Amino acid sequence: MASINFYLDKADKKGLSPIHLRINCSNKQVKISTGEKVSNDNFDKEKQRVCDEVENSNSINHYLQYLYDRTDELINNSTKKKFDTSELKQFLGEFIDSYKTNHQVKIVDKESPKGESFTFIDLFAGAGGFSEGFLQADVKNKYFDFLLANDINENCELTHVVRYNHQLGMDAEFICQDITEPDFLENLLSKLNNNSVDVVCGGPPCQSFSLAGKRKKFDKKDDLFSHYLQVIKILQPKYFVMENVKGILTKEKGRIKDLIIEEINSIVDINKIDQLSKFLLSLNKKSNSYQLDFINRRIELEKYENDKIKYSEKRIDYIRVVENLFKKLTSEGVDYQISKTNVDINTIRHGLNLLGRSKEWDKLKRDIIKEKDYCNIDNDHFVGMFHDFLNELNTDHIISKIEHSFNHLKVPKNLFKLKSNILEALKIYTYSFDDCIKTIESLCSKKEFESFNKIIDDLRLYKIEKPFVANSSDYGVPQNRERVLFIGCRKDQKFISEIAPTVKEKDKVTVFEALYDLDFLKNNEEAHSYKKIDNKKSLNGSFLKLENLIEKRSIDGKKLNNKGKTFAEWSKEGRLHSRFNKSKGFYVRNFEDLKNENKVYDVLSNHKTSNQNEKVIKRLDVIRKSGNYESAKIKLEKLGLSSKKRNYNVLDPYKQSPTVLTIPDDYIHYNSPRSLTVREMARLQSFDDSFIFQGKRSTGGNNRKSEVPQYTLVGNAVPPLMARAVANEILKNIK
Structure with a gap:
């Protein structure tokens, strides 16, 4: 076993000594600077921690414990038994650099990006899929400024605040409030502070709509659509985008869709x-x-x-x-x-x-x-x-x-x-x-x-003929996720009737392209950084065929032969425009940890597999090898591995994934008998790896009604690349 401790180096002119991490093993020693300093009197050598009297002691000690845990995990809790000093320094250096980058005071010139900006707000924002896509959009030096987002859950707000305010340095507001509350509009206008809004996006649930009263009556969701339209009536944006499930088109023989169009057409120029x-x-x-x-x-x-x-x-x-x-x-x-x-x-x-x-x-x-x-x-x-x-x-x-x-x-x-x-x-x-x-x-x-008729044409504020179905795989997302989009165009703006695909059918991004570089975890494991993997060894005879799937692409998925980047490379490097002065992302459990600076600066976040028992692992392996759940049922019954679950989706590495939902156990990895990590599901949704999902990883039972853990944040999100395509189309046409 290697020993790990912290010690103070020689003090500087101000009497502050650098805190070093020291690893002793087999008479060899590795020393690494943590980037923090403290006086000798304020360091408890026995506890190996900074004393409480020091400002930000809680944050520094949290960081030291974090470094200790990562070092212990690498050296004492891994299958690897030999390490060279440069390898150790490089591994720990990534975490230390992330910490130092976020704790250095920086003064930057606030330069306005060149071009023309348009504003947007994101209602029912969830994790921020629409927001991500709109911030990625850029057409002929036209781009979007993010003013405000809204949702009712604290973890949505936490994920928003960490991503947009801390990591990207923006001042976008967040209203954590039910849109049906009497003072919501008042709070919205106050937060907007007289800023005009060019585009409103969001996905108010309309599933509970019914003309015949067959729905579960008096659900809070029943009235969310009308409140969304109330925001449109008051803000009168140039465009608004409303996303919903495909079933809305056929609900009650299409009458619900017609009702929605009628309500949109009822918005008038007062x-x-x-x-x-x-x-x-x-x-x-x-x-x-x-x-x-x-x-x-x-x-x-x-x-x-x-x-x-x-x-x-x-x-x-x-x-x-x-x-x-x-x-x-x-x-x-x-x-x-x-x-x-x-x-x-x-x-x-x-x-x-x-x-x-x-x-x-x-x-x-x-x-x-x-x-x-x-x-x-x-x-x-x-x-x-x-x-x-x-x-x-x-x-x-x-x-x-x-x-x-x-x-x-x-x-x-x-x-x-x-x-x-x-x-x-x-x-x-x-x-x-x-x-x-x-x-x-x-x-x-x-x-x-x-x-x-002339008066009415002049009176109607928005033009909309009908909604259209958009499949996210048409826009570079490795997932077949069909959603209905209603795009309302103000009468003084150019009409938009659909969003043209950015990827040809034969060139769509595959599951393998999205996930192959993350395939280094087994059951009940967590990774905090990327690892080199031997796909040739792990994929056996399938390697050459699967390797041919990896393509160089543009951001939106177009094949570019050798000019672009792979989907995995885009995910690692990020798709946001260069105008953003990004800092390293971090994870916190809650707002209390954010306040106390208890941040986790992993190189790779949200990549943890579930702890599934042997019986579940065997069941998943049978289903994976059978290719689908239905084909595996007879064999599962013979082996005593039957499940009451209605469905399992085995990912096909050669195709796009089915619609990503909120429960990880619904999916089986193509190469391992396990469910997907949050990061893998985020890749299938087209979120950048730098987008870190905060709070709890998962929840269950009745808590699903009130909590929005990481898996729910991912599963409910609008795929950013699909949102980007919508935003780009608006930028092409907006006046």
């Missing part, structure tokens, strides 16, 4: 609403229609979307007009005594009160849904009670009860028209902007329709 109002007034002079009057009132609400207080006041005003009509009806057609005691009249009257207090009820609903989710209320005897109560507060449900009560009322014939107008007004109250447009169209003559 400065042009007066034109439509004037048109409606001229139309109404001819027909004197209550319907047009209330449609005009409903459309007028759009003008106040950016002012929550004013918007709420205008909604109340709308209901007050309806109340006045109802008062007229009851005063003229219902006996006074009956109007005070009749259950139908009270239902109508109180229902209008509920609608007039929608702001207060919306807040209450949000709080109840949040508490329901926190307590995991679902598939139990409580859930029906919650759903019934929340359903009672829905605007549509309140109005349906009002309509039901109206149908029970005995209204005199001379007041039928008034009753009809009240019901029509309530129906219009629930209209989307597009519903209003369709109704107006039906009331226009042929000549009026032409004028109306």
Whole structure:
């Protein structure tokens, strides 16, 4: 066994002695400077640590322990038994250089990059896949500046802060808050500090959308899409990008997709609403229609979307007009005594009160849904009670009860028209902007329709025809991950209908290209630096065939013969533009470690295999050799290795991986009976190796609902190279 300790070298003029790491083995000694200094009085020789009195002692001692652990791991806990001094110094020097680089005070000239910059924000950001891709983008000296990201989980924020603020030296903000919170927009505008936003990107979950109420009702995710669009309405970016799962296109026979397009088309240029109002007034002079009057009132609400207080006041005003009509009806057609005691009249009257207090009820609903989710209320005897109560507060449900009560009322014939107008007004109250447009169209003559169409074309703020399916493997990602992209283009910008592939079908990046240089781990092992591997030995007869897969490529995956870099080289060196003054990345467990400078400066991070028992390893080996789970099931049963898991994906080194998800056990490495490391999954997603995923490595059970560990950060991310392709297309067209 080798002994490892720290000692102080000769003091300098200031009385500070360099701390050296010393390795003694077989009468040989290796000394390496740690880069830290301390006075003799402030070093505890027995504990081999800096005394507490020293500023940043916690950080320095954490670093010394880290160096000790890496040295012990290399010398005393590895299969290798012979080391030369230069090898030891080189190995430990990489870690020491990373530490010193991050702890040296640097003053740099703040030079603005040449070219034209455009701003973006990333909502539902997760790890930051969209952010990475947008920062990599560069077209004819046009590039993106990162203003702000948002997500609800602390580990998303931690990963963001370490990557963008510490490692890249940016001042991008992060809002760790639920987008449905009443003060989210206020906080967003405050953080943006009057900066205009050119592009908004994000992937609000729309899976829970349903027109027929078949979904799990009143899930917090139900309303995230509409809140995302609310941000778009207020910021009015030149472009916005919304990513979602492919299933959204066929959900409820495509009606959900149509609803999303309709909602996007309902975003209007509030400065042009007066034109439509004037048109409606001229139309109404001819027909004197209550319907047009209330449609005009409903459309007028759009003008106040950016002012929550004013918007709420205008909604109340709308209901007050309806109340006045109802008062007229009851005063003229219902006996006074009956109007005070009749259950139908009270239902109508109180229902209008509920609608007039929608702001207060919306807040209450949000709080109840949040508490329901926190307590995991679902598939139990409580859930029906919650759903019934929340359903009672829905605007549509309140109005349906009002309509039901109206149908029970005995209204005199001379007041039928008034009753009809009240019901029509309530129906219009629930209209989307597009519903209003369709109704107006039906009331226009042929000549009026032409004028109306010109006004609407001018009024709609965004152009979008339909979403399109993008496969990440078309953009240099070694993964078949199909996602739907909605790209909204502001009317003053060039229309974008799709993102052209950057890689031909026959030239796509393979799993082997992405992972071959990381294939030096076995079960329950962790690597902190890259290692040379003998692929010829480990791959046996497959080596020559697999080696031919490794291609020189551009960043976005195009084959360049001998000019470019391999996918693995791009991953190691990084794809970010040279304008970034990058420092070495580091890992921390949480914000407390970040505050206390308890940072881990590994050369290679997030590369650890799971500790799987012998039975699991045998099962994985049978499945791997069979090629897929289905083919292996009979043999697994015979060997007593059956599993209740629904699926295992054996990676094919010659092809692209299937969609990367959040659970590592879903995948089996092509060359070893093991699951993938976080770093390997990140490679399949096209994250650079310098992008370090923070916090817990994994979690399980109910914790998956609230925690976002490293595997979840990776699996939920937008592949950066796909995001880069989107960003480049926007840069080509943005004005």
